[in-house]
Amino acid sequence: MAATAAATVTATAAASSCSKGESVGIAAPADLTKKAKKGRSPPAEEMEAFFAAAEGDVARRFAAKYNYDVVTDAPMDGRYEWVRVRP
Known part of the structure; x- marks a missing residue:
């Protein structure tokens, strides 16, 4: 149970480290226009x-x-032998 609580605290801390105004490597739509x-x-x-x-x-x-x-949608001579599956 202690491991679950520690994982929850770590995930919550990581999620709250970025504010709403920050974006990591993603341009806002206004920047793109x-x-x-x-x-x-x-x-x-x-x-x-x-x-x-x-x-x-x-x-x-x-x-x-x-x-x-x-x-031209046609086979050529070479390494592979092409066989038509559907007429």
């Missing part, structure tokens, strides 16, 4: 080019690893 308003978003064309390049890189790495082309 202030940061978002300061910067400008890149143009849509630049974002599209960035994500297209990243998506192409992921597709190439997947095809090299699993010999399956996700762009």
Whole structure:
């Protein structure tokens, strides 16, 4: 019973060590909106080019690893043998 009481006291002390105004590593919603308003978003064309390049890189790495082309949805010759499960 003494161990339970000690654990309760320790947990209570740990919970009360932070005040309501303190946050450990978490930004308040007001801080996030202030940061978002300061910067400008890149143009849509630049974002599209960035994500297209990243998506192409992921597709190439997947095809090299699993010999399956996700762009055309077709198996390729290589290490794995792909078998269609559903027609």
